Amino acid sequence: MRTLPACLVLLFALTASVVLAAPPSAQKRLSRRAETGQLVDELLEGRLAVPTAISRLRILREDAYAASLLIRAASDVVEPRLLRDVTAVLAGLEVRSAEATLVELTGHQDGAVRMYAVQGLGRLRSRRVDVLLPLLEDKSLGVRREVARALGATHEPRVGKALLSTARTEADPQTRVLLLEAVGAAGDKKQAPGLKAFLDDSSESTRFSAARGLCLLGAPEGFAFARKLLGSEDKHVRRQGLALYEGLPVKLSQTALRPLLEDKDRTLAAGAARILHQGGDKSMLGWLVLASWKANGEEKLAYEKELETLHLADDERKALLRKAGMVK
Numbered sequence: 001m002r003t004l005p006a007c008l009v010l011l012f013a014l015t016a017s018v019v020l021a022a023p024p025s026a027q028k029r030l031s032r033r034a035e036t037g038q039l040v041d042e043l044l045e046g047r048l049a050v051p052t053a054i055s056r057l058r059i060l061r062e063d064a065y066a067a068s069l070l071i072r073a074a075s076d077v078v079e080p081r082l083l084r085d086v087t088a089v090l091a092g093l094e095v096r097s098a099e100a101t102l103v104e105l106t107g108h109q110d111g112a113v114r115m116y117a118v119q120g121l122g123r124l125r126s127r128r129v130d131v132l133l134p135l136l137e138d139k140s141l142g143v144r145r146e147v148a149r150a151l152g153a154t155h156e157p158r159v160g161k162a163l164l165s166t167a168r169t170e171a172d173p174q175t176r177v178l179l180l181e182a183v184g185a186a187g188d189k190k191q192a193p194g195l196k197a198f199l200d201d202s203s204e205s206t207r208f209s210a211a212r213g214l215c216l217l218g219a220p221e222g223f224a225f226a227r228k229l230l231g232s233e234d235k236h237v238r239r240q241g242l243a244l245y246e247g248l249p250v251k252l253s254q255t256a257l258r259p260l261l262e263d264k265d266r267t268l269a270a271g272a273a274r275i276l277h278q279g280g281d282k283s284m285l286g287w288l289v290l291a292s293w294k295a296n297g298e299e300k301l302a303y304e305k306e307l308e309t310l311h312l313a314d315d316e317r318k319a320l321l322r323k324a325g326m327v328k
Contacts, residue, residue, distance in 0.1 A: 091120030160188030184213030
């Protein structure tokens with residue numbers, strides 16, 4: 001069994017006694033912190049799985065405190081397996097104060113530690129391009145994939161050229177897909193011609209990711225590719241076409257997506273409404289709620305799936321239905 005750092009043992013002991021002496025409002029906070037400390041203890045002892053740790057720590061709403069405990073403990077962790085867990089939880093908590101530690105861990109000799117560290121930087125939308133760009137050549141496949149995602153999340157046009165150049169030589173198909181999409185997410189419109197060249201690739205996934213990158217750049221070639229998919233008679237192909245509009249502002253997507261609201265494929269219609277809403281058309285939330293209210297069976301499930309994605313609260317739903325005159 002691993003021995004906890006002395007500072008954490010003392011901290012947990014002091015916290016327990018302080019809780020009893022504090023006023024009620026502070027007791028609740030201190031109690032949450034004590035429970036947070038216990039969870040960190042279990043993780044460091046190897047008795048708590050990473051997904052469970054992240055979930056339970058988030059429920060306690062003491063993410064920053066948990067991260068501070070893990071940051072203190074990380075320097076004393078020697079076992080690669082345990083350090084992977086610590087790094088993965090730090091990445092999952094998405095706390096800005098962990099950025100410096102995650103940056104340091106990108107240089108660790110263990111590939112999984114580096115991968116989780118980069119994943120954490122991506123979730124934080126870290127602007128540490130100086131740290132991320134060299135990792136495009138990392139020997140670990142997992143690291144390269146996470147770096148592609150992280151660099152795309154920076155929305156830094158200056159990384160577009162490096163991403164496209166790496167995509168041309170990347171041997172792993174899935175990593176190449178992530179790199180091409182990241183080129184578009186980075187936002188350098190000068191890379192559009194390079195992405196366009198991938199539209200003729202023999203790989204379907206490569207062609208799709210290149211089109212996705214072009215759509216993110218607002219390039220007409222990407223939207224032409226999307227329209228071709230939406231024009232198919234195969235519903236699965238049409239849904240692929242819809243996916244190309246994910247994350248786009250409504251000004252770029254409305255021409256193609258508004259007609260889909262009347263489509264006989266209600267899964268397609270529901271998805272179009274959700275994308276339009278996320279792109280800036282707030283009226284689409286009411287459209288989804290009302291459509292779900294009126295629907296039954298599989299159609300209702302299609303609307304509810306999209307509403308679940310939007311994490312719509314019950315009171316918001318009732319307010320929208322009340323506004324539409326459906327409930328009092």
